[in-house]
Amino acid sequence: MSKSTLQKTVFLLSAAVLTAAAANAVQAEEISQAKPADPVTAASGTADSSPAQANAADTAENTESSSAISPENTADTSANLPAEARAASQSEDTKPVEGQQVDVRILATTDLHTNLVNYDYYQDKPVETLGLAKTAILIEKAKQENPNVLLVDNGDTIQGTPLGTYKAIVDPVEKGEQHPMYAALQALGFEAGTLGNHEFNYGLDYLNRVIETAGMPLVNANVVDPATGKFIYQPYKIIEKTFTDTQGRLTTVKIGVTGIVPPQILNWDKANLEGKVLVRDSVEAIQDIIPEMRKAGADITLVLSHSGIGDDKYEKGEENEGYQIASLPGVDAVVTGHSHAEFPSGNGSGFYEKYAGVDGINGRINGTPVTMAGKYGDHLGVIDLSLTYKDGNWQVTDSKGAIRKVDTKSHEADQRVIDIAKEAHEGTVSYVRQQVGTTTAPITSYFALVKDDPSVQIVNNAQLWYAQQELAGTPEGQLPILSAAAPFKAGTRGDATAYTDIPAGPIAIKNVADLYLYDNVTAILKVNGAQLKEWLEMSAGQFNTIDPTKTAPQDLINTNYRTYNFDVIDGVTYEFDITQPNKYDREGKTVNANASRVRNLKYQGRDIDPNQEFIVVTNNYRANGNFPGVREASLNRLLNLENRQAIINYILAVQNINPSADGNWHFADTIQGLDIRFLTADKAKDLIGSDSDIVYLAASAQEGFGEYKFVYVAPKTEPVPIEQPSSPTIAVEAANLQHSRVDFPVLTAVDPSTNKQASHKQAGAESLPATGEKHSALAILGVLTVGFASLLGLKKEEKN
Template identity: 45%
Template sequence: MQSTTSPLHLSRRSLLSGVVASSALVMLHPFSARAAANQAHLRIMETTDLHVHVFPYDYYGDKPNDTLGLARTASIVDAIRAEATNSILVDNGDFLQGNPMGDYIAYQRGMKDGDIHPVIAAMNVLGYDCGTLGNHEFNYGLDFMFKVLNGANFPLVCANLTKGALAADARQDELFLKPYVILDRKVKDGAGTEHAIRVGLIGFVPPQIMSWDAKHLEGKANARDIVKAAQAWVPQMREEGADIVIALSHSGIGQQDYAENLENASVPLAAVAGIDAIVTGHSHLDFPGPKFDKIAGVDNAKGLISGKPGVMGGFWGSHLGLIDLLIEREGGAWRVVSSTSEARPIYRREDKKVIAEVADKPEVLAAAQKEHEATLAYVRTPVGKSSVPLYSYFALVADDPSVQVVSQAQTWYIKDMLKDTEHKDLPVLSAAAPFKAGGRGGADYYTDVPAGDIAIKNVADLYLYPNTVQAVVITGEQVRNWLEMSAGIFNQVKAGASDVALINGDFPSYNFDVIDGVTYQIDLSEPPKFDKDGNAINPSANRIKNLSFNGQPIDPAQKFVVATNNYRAGGGGHFPDIATDKVIFVAPDTNRDVVVRYIIDQGTINPAADANWTFVPLANTSVTFDSGPKARQFLSEVKGVTIEDAGEAADGFARFRIKL
């Protein structure tokens, strides 16, 4: 099904663009072309999870990238607006953090009162009607966030972010932002008659921000359950005269059944009475799309979520989310009679090559040009050297140098931090995961730093997120369960099977923690003990074999310090028994800064993989996995497993085989 969008703007910019569109030969969307009297076409355009990607540029690789950038997405907005007689443009959150430009502004340049953040400057060019907050807006703290939001020329709403304790009635919550806005607009029906319409927009953020950014939010903010907030505020929107209500849900398309404080709550949210359409995000996927076939409560073919029109517009500007509504006025009220949805991409793949579908919008580039150039200078600054190349092509199948250097830095840092504390005599382990491991990011989405100078851009490539270091104290048995959870990334493999797919594509690579300081093997013939939400689905399973510390079987009762990040220590990823009650050290430093300091301290690092984890051998058994084509040049360097080239795979990936 196709859907497109165009804004229902009061702004002069919108009016002018409408004039231009009407004077051109434009192919109207069928809803605009065929609407009857008292029927109108309303198009909703969505950006989501921009993560500061204004330019089509990969700062980690220091090269242009045609798969991302608001400047590219922006260039199709005018055309998409022209296809409809009435439209609005919204942003669904996670615009403030996610690439080195975001870190440069937050940590180097800073934000003074009156400054306009480059991503906001770029968004202001496009004339958004509304936006909401994503979880990453909080990564740099509330003060920074609100300085940024002050520069927006459009309203931002969030119905479930409170200033303090939750009230008995959600409508009594003291909120940081307005829970919703109602836009008074005019729509033109199929007979050319203008009608007044009131469009309500309400926003939501995952309640998990209270764990993920506890350092910034504890004692200062709170977050209400998404669905309960909607059930409180949507009726009030209707009472205030909203004809159409659109939910801006920075929450993924997850389970159908309601449970309190769901992270991915868009399916039960869409089911709330009074919501007409929903834009989603957070998961970095595109809906409608193949990932959402056979999901309960979702009609992928029709673009419906709980029977309501929905969309998810990719990430980093890769797509523009479009919902087209055919609305009808009856008895003085508007109702949705039909809809289509589409996530329209800015590029396509042809013969493993990325082909740009659109050019840059110059005004968007100009809005962030100065900061783009400053970011380039920032990320090119050397901090040390590496004696070996750092790459993540095999990070999901073997001990890996890009993960190893993070673990070494965390261990170095935590040992120093705890040397004068009550925990000084406990052994220190370190948990780290690969962040760039292909998957949804594509065949080029891998860390690849050659031996030699290491610049800040390379460290940012090793550790993508501005997480802060934390340490937990847990038992040997809890270490085992941590690793059992991580091992859920692998599919079960029957002994004697040939070329079985190794990786479970629904398991995020950032939840595949490798723990250094112990040695262990993973038995693929066993089923996973936990599902991706930390539920024990096979309680008697035991994938982790030969788990040892200092060459001896690990003592289940022995206590260990594990260096990790605030996301994992706060319960992120649903790892069994890992939560804030285990935290014994909260660092003021980001994991990325710790890696930088470690490299500076060492001068030259040598993070050669030590193969502290391997697979249990299975006779006459082979598995396959996909990685970037550049992985082929490193095949001989992998330790602990023999990998061979198995040809080409889809979407530009290469396929590899492991004989177990």
Template identity: 45%
Template sequence: MTDLILSRRHFLGTSAAFGAAALLHPFSARAAANQAHLRVLSTTDLHVHVWPYDYYADREADGLGLARTASIINEIRAEATNSILVDNGDYLQGNPMGDYVAYERGMPEGALHPVMQAMNVLGYDAGTLGNHEFNYGVEFMDKVNAGADFPIVCANFADKLGDGARNDTLHLKPYVLLDRQITDGSGQTHDMKIGLIGFVPPQIMTWDQRHLQGKFEARDILQAARAWVPEMKEAGADIIVALSHSGISTAPESEGMENAALHLAGVDGVDAVVTGHSHLVFPSEAYTSGDGIDVGAGTLQGKPAAMGGFWGSHMGLIDLMLEHEGGAWRVLTSESSARPISERVERKTVPLVESDQAVLDATRQAHEETLAYIRRPVGETSAPLHSYFALVADDPSVQIVSQAQTWYIEQMMKGTEWEGLPILSAAAPFKAGGRGGPDYYTDVKPGPVAIKNVADLYLYPNTVRAVTATGATVRDWLERSAGIFNQITPGEADQPLLNPAFPSYNFDVIDGVTYRIDLSEPSKYDPKGELINPDANRIKDLKFNGQPIDDAQTFVIATNNYRAGGGGNFPGNDGSSIIFVGPDTNRDVIVRYIVEQGTINPSADANWSFVPMEGTSVLFETGPAGRDYAAEVQGVSIEEAGEGADGFAQYRIQL
């Protein structure tokens, strides 16, 4: 009950704490007797970005950081009579500070994780789990969560599932009822129970099976919601807000949906939805109205909803005008928005707020320790490591990952039944622009390579896996990867090359074979990996050791736990083909490889290219800094083609 008492005291003092000069929101200003304005402030997908600092680039970054979001939180609280602050998950992993705490500093007895230090300073009222909370194991997650001065809830992650959701042995409480006193428009206070229930994608069982398989279970989000929300009402919840670490999809409801927020909003009894996971903003032009989505009103199936970007880029905000009638509270009207901490001005990120000093002070030691951690040199590179052209040509940032994976798996196969089989390596570019913006690329100059550079090459704490695959599976694996490209019409100029719906982390390049990609063919698979054109054949001239690949031959492929366990829905990868489960992360393997080599040469070997098309050109966007490397790209001729959108540079390839 201590947490609730502390939160209640904060709740009552929000307006007064920032002085009488604050301009009240219209809901607060015009609320009548028995009407109350409640603000639901939210963060989502922080990924340990507490400071406005890019640890991979080792420089300040104005477009991220909870310390910046904190300033908006303080301002928004001051505008309302009543408010609560919640977090929607994915706070524990995602940058070198998270890795430093997990792998080096640890969580000794009594220690506080820096993200919890920051959240405690801000006085969060509740939170839920995201899928990345499980990346370091449940024991570590539990130690971190124990330091929260607020309840963390999750209704569909269980130690053991029962014969129905209400009989599950949940790892955390499914929901919390916050006892609050809210002030109405006449100045009168009312007791209110605000219900908060949390959900995580059930795909955690695949994505982190090394930590979860055989020990924990996950239930479908909507099954859990339909079981627990009625109990919350029975327990006296006046208002129910769902904390959904799950994106917004208009796909029909199906069991085990990853992005279930739209359907969750339709569950009877849910009054509002805080959503996330997709690293997008809602309401915004990233979504279109229809099929239950109303961008203008900021609603999903008529219920107010907000998604606050990622890394602290925005603060999600749901304003509720509540009315007490017939002994019950109901939502009279609502507004939803996402407040940014920065804006793009002339291709630069310009901050809209300054950092909150209290958050910086609380986490300064962890920040400084992280800086020391990332700056340690581990070797040297004789060539630049960059990812500016990783989606259009063989690339040094992907090459070095494959070299390290192959080196590692060759050692691991010795003395096993698989020794002697040819070893290939599959790797994808992680920092390749996209939603991360025009600066979101790997760029390591020749010279010393530090831990920060390795983290830059490989963003995620995946662990190494080896799988077996036939030559036919290798071909289909590459067909799946080739779905990142649009179908190109021969003879036409300046056609868009890349499909924006296809994430770069699913563009696997397989090292150890050579091949070409025929863009005149349609993609065999859609961006989610579903077979759509069974007869399509983009992969041409697929060879191993200079000879056409034997579809029946068996290969060992070095990859990561995400891909081997089914992540990305790649042919042949459902967990059944795994022959080796590495105890080491892919990052650790890269570090060891660089240490052993001393000096690495990551130059791409151009093992893949496009099939030429006479009189045909395509356009793509990359970071402006790629200009320094364009002439060195192997296997394709690249030329500048003007400015792209949102600070990107545009380039042309003559096929």
């Protein structure tokens, strides 16, 4: 392209974007004046509309999304069957008769998280351990064994990888466009699904667009309109299937499908949902809907429970209630998920089998078949039901739940899924390969649970950098500003590949996504010194209690504690005395009221006053959660930017990162001389530094892991938090201009169809209602100035 042509292109691009930006700015300003305290409304552009009002037009256009319970919009006429079977299903010949038997198979995916194809976008390479394209191979084999199949998806479908981000923010799904995840599910023959908690991450407007074109009913029975109490989404679907019985005769079975989502979405996505929805307790919602489904003609009932199995103790409103749902009268089968775990084990060795009534060999909980098929498409859930028609009803006479793992040694993947994914996949790959800076050393998270770690440090540095600018000149900016971040990838759920591993050299968007997996939004909390300590006491649950008198090996890491809850708070220094018991359990409930693991908590070298106030920058998930200390915060509000984009802006400003941790936390000397063990990836043995605190022992029996010994080494000096680096003026100015989430790397993505640079649609306030971020024409112009300078070669690029 000639220089003149490029300049013309830039001019046209700037004119188009500035025109759109100006319109957005006017709209954002009007909304801001109308309801300045409601970030959801400001982002969506609908000042007073409730979810019911927002869905009214959608329902008029798409009766499949109607929440009214009637045979007209809840019964499936088996339109997906061949014409001959359809005709048969409508004839007298397919009516069930006394004593007739039929074997039905329910196949279920859960927590796909936009893993459409077998590709790791963070490592930018094909993999054989995940992806719907791999799961589809299992589906076809299971259908060959028994063609009497119902295919369902259990939610958390549209978020989770850069592909999800790409289709929500960079090239967002528009009205009338089908999301590629649902295009693939529909092509594979899926007939129903439910909503997971992550379906709400991008706001209700985006979710409604996805639901309209899903190609299947997405049912939910516990999200209701706060004003009317009516269902916002279709509460259930009755799917009439024509199956072949054990004697080769066609017969019909009506399967009622419903679903639930954890009530905690009201906290996790407060900015999107506050005042717009209410979420009922999952057990109560299912108790109420099952009789309605039976009354409407359901022969058997299936619950898509986007909830973990949990435990055998019921507390109303809790997050994981799969155990209780499976125990309800009238429920014939349950698909669970959300926890990214696996059930059943098939051999009696599973985690949930310690609870009464749990059969991990046959996959039943209190007699009801249940599956939980892992995550990312790495397993397929298979529920087999033997039905007998007796006394005028289909009855379940036998059942079994099982899960099947994808073949990780094979390169086989379903070509239909690959073809459907092509455009979104290639666009995502181009997007994540865009460089934003460089790192002078590798950034890994292999040791993030045993010592202060560079992968967490960089996130905290970026959050501090952003918050200091955002709060400058405000009362909050006069207080000490701290930052909290956790290692998202630290061998999560026994996966030896689940670690951040960024080589030295260029840092691209894919690497930032690897550092920060979730589409969270920055938030600030005002806490005092006492609350800060309780926050860290909760984080200390990551570690087992070590017996200081024991000479035998002891395990350091509490594997039941989620690593994304192990917050490292930068800006202060502290120790963990892990010979003391935990004060809180993994849910934040007090278990040892007088316990204290946090020692020597200091700010600028001085013991923290319990009444001293601090601002802590974190994310919306933590800010709206139930962490001790956090839940007592006197100020809790969102800032203007996603955490991941704050990291991108920080790297753009700094350009060359030095990935070294400041050592602001360590273990107390009470474990000195003890034999402390932990697992991390076996490959991490090549990354052990010279501090002598980590010793590699041997490969672990657990696939991909190695066994290591942690050796207490006294800190050489009192740890001092790293001083924030200064930033190039132009990048700082661009960041100060409202910190637009679409920085110039996004504006110059490569169009995979032409291999030319293409200008994506501006991902402004309307395309991501989660943040309530306002954009002004001046802000867009500032960011475009940086982007155009890059395009025209006015800004020097570092050589790779």
